Amino acid sequence: MPQKTPEKGPFYSKNLFCTPQPLIIVKCLNCSIPNQFNAFLLMALKIIDHGSKEYQQMVQLRNDILRKPLGISFSPDELENEKNNTLIAAYEDDKMLGCCMLIRQDAEEIRLRQMAVLNNLQGKGIGRAILQFAENIARDTGYKKITMHSRKTSTPFFEKLGYKICSDEFSEIGIPHFEMEKRLA
Numbered sequence: 001m002p003q004k005t006p007e008k009g010p011f012y013s014k015n016l017f018c019t020p021q022p023l024i025i026v027k028c029l030n031c032s033i034p035n036q037f038n039a040f041l042l043m044a045l046k047i048i049d050h051g052s053k054e055y056q057q058m059v060q061l062r063n064d065i066l067r068k069p070l071g072i073s074f075s076p077d078e079l080e081n082e083k084n085n086t087l088i089a090a091y092e093d094d095k096m097l098g099c100c101m102l103i104r105q106d107a108e109e110i111r112l113r114q115m116a117v118l119n120n121l122q123g124k125g126i127g128r129a130i131l132q133f134a135e136n137i138a139r140d141t142g143y144k145k146i147t148m149h150s151r152k153t154s155t156p157f158f159e160k161l162g163y164k165i166c167s168d169e170f171s172e173i174g175i176p177h178f179e180m181e182k183r184l185a
C-alpha cells in the first residue's frame, strides 16, 4: 500500500489504520462574531463497520436527509451491497452529525456517495471536515481520483473543495445531478 504524506488537509493521521482512536477535531461554531460566547463542537471523525449500531445510525441519517424528502427509502439489497464500502461518520459524543461513504471503482478511482449532514448543523464546516477526512483516507490508500454524482444543489459545496463538474446535467433518483471529480495530489 503506497504511503504518501499529503501536503494539505488538517485531519490527516498517518496512523489512521493503526489506531482504534477516532480523529478528534474542534469546530468553533461562531468564531466570526467578536466579543461573544463562542460555542465549540467537539467532533470525532471515524470509520464505522457495516451492520454495527453506528451503521444503523448512518442509515437513519441518510434516510432522513437524502431519501425521505424525495419520498424514497433504502432497499435491503442496496444496504447489503454497502458492506465493502468505507463508511465514514462525524460524531459529537454518541450523536452522528454527518456521514459519507467511499466505494472502490478501480485501482486509481474511488467514488464518494451518500454525503449528508444533519439539517440543523449544515453550513458550519462539518461537511468540509468529513470530505477532507474521506479524501485523506482515499489518498492514503493510493487512489488518484475521487468521483461522484453530485446533486445540482450541492455542486457549489464540492466546487469550494476543489471538485470540477465533468458531465452534462442528468437525472438520478428523480432530481438533477452532475458527475464531479477531483484529482488527489
Ligand SMILES: CC(C)(COP(=O)(O)OP(=O)(O)OC[C@H]1O[C@@H](n2cnc3c(N)ncnc32)[C@H](O)[C@@H]1OP(=O)(O)O)[C@@H](O)C(=O)NCCC(=O)NCCS
Pocket: 065, 066, 114, 115, 116, 117, 118, 121, 122, 123, 124, 125, 126, 127, 128, 129, 149, 150, 151, 153, 154, 155, 156, 157, 160
Ligand atoms: C452538502 C452538505 C453535505 C455540505 O455540508 P455542510 O456541513 O453543510 O457544508 P460546510 O458547512 O462544510 O460548507 C463548506 C463551504 O461550502 C458552502 N456550502 C455548503 N453547502 C452549500 C450549498 N448547498 N450551496 C452553496 N454553498 C454551500 C458553505 O457555505 C461553506 O462555504 P465557506 O467555506 O465559504 O464558508 C450538506 O449541506 C448536506 O447534507 N446537504 C443535504 C444533502 C446533500 O445534498 N448531500 C450531498 C449529496 S450529493
